[in-house]
Amino acid sequence: MxxxxxxxxxxxxxxxxxxxxxxxxxxxxxxxxxxxxxxxxxxxxxxxxxxxxxxxxxxxxxxxxxxxxxxTPSRPLEAGALHFYDKVPLQDGWGEKGVRVVPPGAVRHGAHICRGVVLMPCFVNIGAWVGAGTMVDTWATVGSCAQIGERCHISGGAGIGGVMEPIQATPVIIEDDVFIGARAEVAEGCVVRKGAVLAMGCFLSASTKVMDVTKGNAISHGEIPEGAVVVPGSIPAADGTHSTYALIIKKYRDESTDARTALNSLLR
Ligand SMILES: CC(C)(COP(=O)(O)OP(=O)(O)OC[C@H]1O[C@@H](n2cnc3c(N)ncnc32)[C@H](O)[C@@H]1OP(=O)(O)O)[C@@H](O)C(=O)NCCC(=O)NCCS
Known part of the structure; x- marks a missing residue:
């Protein structure tokens, strides 16, 4: 009670x-x-x-x-006797690296995590880079070789695609100060430019149409411009028979966006 x-x-x-x-x-x-x-x-x-x-x-x-x-200062913690069977060991020694990791956050050997990063229970794959001050939130995944800039927030359940599968994939780039909303997915070597914001549930692949309603409904692919605020939407087919999933740039970052995407410094 x-x-x-x-x-x-x-x-x-x-x-x-x-x-x-x-x-x-x-x-x-x-x-x-x-x-x-x-x-x-x-x-x-x-x-x-x-x-x-x-x-x-x-x-x-x-x-x-x-x-x-x-x-409460960070201190070494144990998450029980976890055992794995894999070819790539997980990293440890986070205290010395200046990185806070909440169990069972896992970073494979070969990924670089800069100082001041906070890893909630997430998975960072080999070859990835996570820039200083970034938070990778619960059940988010950072794919192999994906590059995440500084002070980003990769929200809960978001997926940042890696290069391992499919074999031809190029790494995803997330530049500094980007906010990736919960359950969003960025794949196939797409680039999200500095300070851009993807609302929750945005899916960006190389083929996804990105329509900028602030610029005469211009359509682009594979890249989100600096400071763009992007939401999920759809674009009707020319013959009107159906609509296709698309991402819509509704505006560029303003005070409202900043307030809604700010990281709580007390949690860092
Ligand atoms: C992207 C986001 C930051 C936008 O915030 P904002 O800048 O204050 O945007 P606004 O509320 O002013 O909305 C601007 C426009 O985008 C639309 N929009 C905003 N978020 C949207 C969403 N998630 N899906 C669809 N449309 C959305 C609004 O309806 C509005 O459309 P209009 O201009 O036609 O009226 C916010 O919607 C969001 O996704 N927050 C992140 C939530 C999240 O993932 N948290 C992390 C949890 S771990």
Missing amino acids: VVMHEELRHTVDYIWENHQRKTITDADHHAVHRALELLTAGELRAAVRGNDGTWRAVEWVKRAVLLHFRL
Whole structure:
């Protein structure tokens, strides 16, 4: 049963409001730890459903979660006795490399992960490059030799295609400051230029038509221009018999886009 924890709420709110100027005490650690314990036990929730069916975030609980990242340094963790049978070993030694890896995030030998990268439980294949400050989110895959720039966000379940299969494929390039939305897929050597944004569920292959409605509905293939904000759509066939999946450049990055794609620095 979800119960109220008024005293804990006040403590968490106080730490949240003051954490940048106050000395963090054992009691602060304990409060945040307690909130996480209660979440684990199902006695707290980060969002609650109102009587009218609408859901509302419980802000202080979210604050406790964020404070955990602020208050807790990374440390070596074990994810049980995992065993594999493969030709390419997985990398380790992340602490020294300045990379945070959430289990069971896996990086194969031969991939380069720059300092400051955060790897959620994802898979990075051999030959890939992941630039400094990038986050590869849960169940995202970075294919062999794919090149990801700095400060990118590869969202949950997104797929960045590699060059291994099919054999003729060229690597996908994701330039700096790109946002790839959840479950999106970029394959076949496509290039996503600096700062571009792919909404969730965008699929980009070499054949996908990319229509820029800001530029007279110009159609291109294989490349997303710098700063473009791209959403899934379709283009009707000339004879009107059907429509074909396409990507639509709706606009170029603005404040709204920046706000919706910003990485939460507290989680880094
Ligand atoms: C791409 C995204 C950032 C756009 O945000 P934005 O810049 O604020 O865009 P807006 O809401 O102003 O929308 C601009 C236009 O694109 C359309 N659009 C935006 N997102 C869309 C989507 N996902 N699918 C279809 N159309 C979309 C809007 O309907 C709007 O169309 P209109 O001009 O015809 O009215 C946002 O839609 C998105 O996908 N966020 C990422 C979610 C995600 O993957 N999170 C990561 C979880 S791990």
